[in-house]
Amino acid sequence: MKLTGVELRRIRMPLVAPFRTSFGTENDRDVLLIRVVAEQAEGWGECVAMSDPLYSSEYVDAAADVLTRFLVPALTALPRLDATAVAPALAKFKGHRMAKAALETAILDAELREQGRTLARELGAVHERVPCGVSVGIMDSIPELLDAVDGYLAEGYLRIKLKIQPGWDVEPVRAVRERFGDDVLLQVDANTAYTVGDARHLARLDPFGLLLIEQPLDEEDILGHAHLAKTVRTPICLDESIVSARAAADAIKLGACEIVNIKPGRVGGYLEAKRIHDVCAANGVPVWAGGMLETGLGRAANVALAALPGFTLPGDTSASGRYYRTDITEPFVLDDGHLSVPTGPGIGVAPLPDRLAEVTTASQWLTL
Numbered sequence: 001m002k003l004t005g006v007e008l009r010r011i012r013m014p015l016v017a018p019f020r021t022s023f024g025t026e027n028d029r030d031v032l033l034i035r036v037v038a039e040q041a042e043g044w045g046e047c048v049a050m051s052d053p054l055y056s057s058e059y060v061d062a063a064a065d066v067l068t069r070f071l072v073p074a075l076t077a078l079p080r081l082d083a084t085a086v087a088p089a090l091a092k093f094k095g096h097r098m099a100k101a102a103l104e105t106a107i108l109d110a111e112l113r114e115q116g117r118t119l120a121r122e123l124g125a126v127h128e129r130v131p132c133g134v135s136v137g138i139m140d141s142i143p144e145l146l147d148a149v150d151g152y153l154a155e156g157y158l159r160i161k162l163k164i165q166p167g168w169d170v171e172p173v174r175a176v177r178e179r180f181g182d183d184v185l186l187q188v189d190a191n192t193a194y195t196v197g198d199a200r201h202l203a204r205l206d207p208f209g210l211l212l213i214e215q216p217l218d219e220e221d222i223l224g225h226a227h228l229a230k231t232v233r234t235p236i237c238l239d240e241s242i243v244s245a246r247a248a249a250d251a252i253k254l255g256a257c258e259i260v261n262i263k264p265g266r267v268g269g270y271l272e273a274k275r276i277h278d279v280c281a282a283n284g285v286p287v288w289a290g291g292m293l294e295t296g297l298g299r300a301a302n303v304a305l306a307a308l309p310g311f312t313l314p315g316d317t318s319a320s321g322r323y324y325r326t327d328i329t330e331p332f333v334l335d336d337g338h339l340s341v342p343t344g345p346g347i348g349v350a351p352l353p354d355r356l357a358e359v360t361t362a363s364q365w366l367t368l
């Protein structure tokens, strides 16, 4: 593929409601999109970095900078450019996996559009629609939480994920179980808010039949999670810790997790995400698709990934309306608790020009 130009497009999308996690509250998303223009087609990628380095070390301004100064120039030096050449060409730059993922996705989207092939097919998808879960933030009160969960269950979500932190964990889980019963698929996500000294406290979640406890400890505390697994019966799932297929293999071998949340932005792109899926499948470890409040662009690609055979748990692949009143693509709408895998070439969706213009805050054209 011959690139003729790359656009860095910044958009601001208000959330339908504040989204609170153990590391902060999001009221709107400042999103960096990448559009690559090749001779035969163009492609889009969404950078999932947040505005502040609170989920991981990455943040949007840094992603825009590293793309402009290092990542995009490195690609223009390549004799032959296709999606599989991107990660090797960028490997010399340390970290910045979300920025790298967005660029690789845009190249992959353009390449697949040129060939008339879908991302789902490219990754090895085996389903045409995927079961959807929903992530529920930390709330000001238990009644407010129960109302939110009630609404999501009424919308048809097949799995509830509750954000937890010290002081908001056992009681909210108990309240949801008491109100909605034992059959609701329920899991919790701590976003690294606990320490291994909290093992006995976290074991108090065991009686509630949770699917998993997601990332209770620091992302670098792999052995801490392995130790925790000896005290807590509920399966441990890792998110922030799993930054590559190698990290997944190590964490599994060390007994640090029984389940993995795969987020393409966190691991450097959809090709690495597929490799993590394969490593987990080889070890009998179920995976599910995580989310980073993506617009319809990232959402489309995540739904394609979630259709791979090893994705046996509902993901955070919620409808567009979970976060945005109006998406920048045709909205993803829940149908009987599922989202359909896009069938168009590439990621299968593109921004609606008028809608994109409404939310655009900046645009930078990188000539190559």
Ligand SMILES: O=C(O)CCC(=O)N[C@@H](C(=O)O)c1ccccc1
Binding pocket: 021, 026, 050, 055, 134, 135, 189, 191, 239, 290, 291, 292, 293, 294, 316, 317, 318
């Ligand atoms: O449904 C979604 O897209 C969000 C799912 C979700 O809870 N994401 C969490 C996470 O830690 O997994 C998150 C929220 C905000 C920022 C980063 C990550």
